[in-house]
Each structure stands twice: as structure tokens, then as C-alpha cells.
Amino acid sequence: MAMTATLCSSCFRDPFLKAFIDEKGTDDSCSFGCTGSKALPLTMIADVIGDALSKHYSPVDTSHDEIEVGEDPVDLLLRLTGLEHPQAKAVVEYLRNREIRTHGSDQFFGSDLTFRTPWPFGQENRWQDFKQRVKFEARFLDPAAKYILDELSRDLPDFARGVAVSALPAGTRVYRARIGQTSEDATRIIEAGLPELGPPTTSQAHPGRMNAAGISVFYGAIEPDVAIAEVKPWVGAWVAVATFEATRDVRVLDLARIPSADQCESVFAPGFAALSQRIGFFRSFEYEIAEAVQPGQELIEYVPTQVVAEYVARTLELDGIIYRSAQTDEVGKRNVVLFPRNQVTESEDTTAVLRFPLKFVDGLSELRRVTGISVRSAGEIIWSRYVDLPPQDSEE
Numbered sequence: 001m002a003m004t005a006t007l008c009s010s011c012f013r014d015p016f017l018k019a020f021i022d023e024k025g026t027d028d029s030c031s032f033g034c035t036g037s038k039a040l041p042l043t044m045i046a047d048v049i050g051d052a053l054s055k056h057y058s059p060v061d062t063s064h065d066e067i068e069v070g071e072d073p074v075d076l077l078l079r080l081t082g083l084e085h086p087q088a089k090a091v092v093e094y095l096r097n098r099e100i101r102t103h104g105s106d107q108f109f110g111s112d113l114t115f116r117t118p119w120p121f122g123q124e125n126r127w128q129d130f131k132q133r134v135k136f137e138a139r140f141l142d143p144a145a146k147y148i149l150d151e152l153s154r155d156l157p158d159f160a161r162g163v164a165v166s167a168l169p170a171g172t173r174v175y176r177a178r179i180g181q182t183s184e185d186a187t188r189i190i191e192a193g194l195p196e197l198g199p200p201t202t203s204q205a206h207p208g209r210m211n212a213a214g215i216s217v218f219y220g221a222i223e224p225d226v227a228i229a230e231v232k233p234w235v236g237a238w239v240a241v242a243t244f245e246a247t248r249d250v251r252v253l254d255l256a257r258i259p260s261a262d263q264c265e266s267v268f269a270p271g272f273a274a275l276s277q278r279i280g281f282f283r284s285f286e287y288e289i290a291e292a293v294q295p296g297q298e299l300i301e302y303v304p305t306q307v308v309a310e311y312v313a314r315t316l317e318l319d320g321i322i323y324r325s326a327q328t329d330e331v332g333k334r335n336v337v338l339f340p341r342n343q344v345t346e347s348e349d350t351t352a353v354l355r356f357p358l359k360f361v362d363g364l365s366e367l368r369r370v371t372g373i374s375v376r377s378a379g380e381i382i383w384s385r386y387v388d389l390p391p392q393d394s395e396e
């Protein structure tokens with residue numbers, strides 16, 4: 001590409017790059033044959049693009065890491081800027097050469113590198129700040145921690161294209177699973193029904209990622225196979241799976257639907273960094289919900305997610321949170337946690353799940369047997385797929 005190559009505002013779809021060229025450009029013709037738009041030297045626009053990429057993305061070295069995949073730089077530019085392939089290629093070539101000139105070797109735009117957004121381990125990680133605070137400085141929701149959450153959840157219904165808060169309509173089914181020690185034990189659990197398959201009573205509630213000891217929350221899954229995977233059964237284990245139904249519309253913070261920052265906003269927009277940090281917080285929170293805790297560390301390691309969960313329940317007054325499962329590699333597999341309401345109203349309906357907007361669907365409980373587990377890993381993440389069959393199809 002000659003040094004005098006130009007790009008014009010019609011080459012781009014991104015509104016911020018278009019406006020930049022329209023404002024600063026000249027009437028020089030576009031090297032790529034467009035007519036009637038302002039144009040600027042390709043080098044000048046590529047510098048702007050390169051700065052944004054190095055600020056908001058991390059390189060992945062595909063020559064060393066065969067598992068972790070990022071996005072090819074040309075593909076990333078096609079997606080982010082709306083450039084056509086020849087223009088995007090010219091921009092990437094310029095950025096590579098610029099880097100070789102200034103650093104002497106390929107570093108950020110090298111030919112083996114792809115890109116990914118740096119989550120959940122970005123440098124300016126607000127989740128890490130928040131965690132540090134509630135774990136080691138001021139337990140629970142002190143004004144500073146509350147301020148962080150207030151800021152992050154401002155205008156939540158409109159945040160991230162308006163998908164962060166959603167409703168599970170009345171009648172939506174959710175599932176819970178329990179492992180039986182033997183097939184007889186699992187059968188006994190199913191026959192006992194709600195008392196064995198529902199959430200624990202408050203006095204029996206062990207601390208978890210979303211609840212302090214003594215506070216019973218409902219951990220469930222949107223799909224039965226996720227409920228099975230979440231109890232981490234072994235091959236040969238007998239699992240009782242129960243069905244529940246929402247008795248009204250249930251409003252949830254839907255972490256699974258929050259898109260990546262660059263799907264919500266132009267990476268060239270002035271507010272992109274702030275949006276990216278906000279989404280990074282929710283991503284890191286979701287990631288941590290699923291992460292295992294070293295035995296003995298639960299008391300402190302559970303605190304950050306517990307504090308956010310309580311904030312979602314009490315301050316945002318949402319019924320629960322939907323989050324992706326880390327126990328299955330299938331896309332879109334989701335868990336749901338529902339928070340209890342204060343008042344326990346005695347119900348004549350024996351299928352009502354006290355404190356929760358749920359009823360137990362008697363007669364739909366199932367006995368499953370895990371016949372195989374397949375495991376695959378990517379980086380530090382290990383996914384397991386649980387294969388299960390109804391017991392009559394298995395050998396025993």
C-alpha cells in the first residue's frame with residue numbers, strides 16, 4: 001500500500017470513525033474508489049484504530065496456545081469498523097509495520113496473534129476492587145461498597161441494550177437435582193417430594209456463593225441436564241431431578257444475556273471504556289459464581305458474591321439471577337438462583353414453595369443415572385458433559 005493511501009468516511013460503518021473523517025478530512029479522493037466523501041490518510045485513521053484496539057483488547061498468541069481462540073485482527077476490524085476486506089487488510093498491514101518500526105519485532109499485531117476482550121482479568125477490574133473491599137476492608141455493604149454497586153447498576157433496565165433485566169413468565173419451569181447414595185436412596189428422595197427436593201429450610205441452609213448461612217435461596221437450572229451437571233455426579237450416580245414452575249412473572253438479573261461491550265457500543269465511542277468496565281464487573285461476578293472454592297476458604301471467598309446477591313435482592317428488588325453454567329460446555333446452558341421474600345405465608349397448597357414464587361410439580365420428578373462424563377478443557381477452564389439415561393436403559 002502506497003504511503004499516500006487514503007480512506008474516506010464512506011469506507012466505514014462505525015459512526016465515530018465516520019464523524020472523525022468528516023470533521024478532519026479533505027476532498028482528496030478515496031484510494032478504494034468511493035466518491036463524494038471526505039478522506040484522510042490511511043495511516044492517520046489506522047493510528048486511531050490501533051490505539052483503540054491496544055486499549056481494549058488483549059492479544060492471544062495462537063502459535064503457543066492452540067486452545068484459546070481469539071478473533072483474527074482483520075475479522076475484528078470488519079466487525080468493529082464496517083470496513084471491507086481490502087481496506088481492513090491494509091490497516092492491519094500498516095499497524096504491523098508500524099509496530100516493527102517502533103518495537104523492532106511483532107508484539108501486538110504480530111501475524112500469529114488474534115484478539116480477545118480482556119475479561120475477566122482486565123487491568124482496571126472493578127470486580128477485583130470490590131472483592132478486595134468486602135473481603136479485607138469492610139465486610140458487607142459499607143457506603144463505599146454500596147456506592148460501587150449503585151454506580152454499576154444505574155439504569156440497569158436500559159444498560160447493555162436493555163437485556164440485563166428480564167422476566168421468566170409465570171409457568172416457566174426450573175429444575176433442581178439431588179444425588180442419591182444408592183438407587184434406593186434416590187428413589188426415596190423422589191417419593192418424599194418437596195421436602196427433599198425443594199430448597200433447604202433456613203436452619204439447614206449452608207453458606208453458598210449466593211447466600212450466607214441461614215438464608216435459604218433456591219438454586220436451580222433452566223434445563224434439567226444443567227441441574228444434573230451442577231450437582232457434579234460421578235459415573236454410575238443416581239440423580240433425582242425435580243421440576244418447579246413459576247407462579248408469577250419472575251424478574252431476574254440476566255447475566256447470561258449481557259453481551260460483550262463491543263456488541264453494545266462502538267469501541268471508538270468516548271464512553272466505551274466505562275461501559276467495558278461495567279460489563280467486565282458483571283462478567284467477573286458471573287464467572288466467580290461458578291468457580292470452585294478451596295475447602296476451608298468458603299467463609300471469606302463466598303462474601304463478594306453473597307454481597308452482590310443480597311444487593312440484587314434487597315436494593316434492586318429483583319427475584320433472582322440467571323447465570324451460565326460452568327459445568328457444561330454447551331452454549332446457553334443456564335442456572336437460576338431465586339431469593340426468598342421476607343414473609344412466610346402459610347399456604348394450603350402443599351406444592352407451594354414457601355418464600356419463593358414457585359410451586360413443585362408433583363409427578364414430574366425423574367430418576368436419572370449418569371452413564372458417562374466427558375471432559376474437555378480450554379486454558380484453565382474444564383467443562384464436563386454428563387451423559388445420563390433413564391435407569392431402565394442402563395445395565396443395573
Ligand SMILES: [Zn+2]
Pocket residue numbers: 007008009010011030031032033034
Ligand atoms: Zn472510501
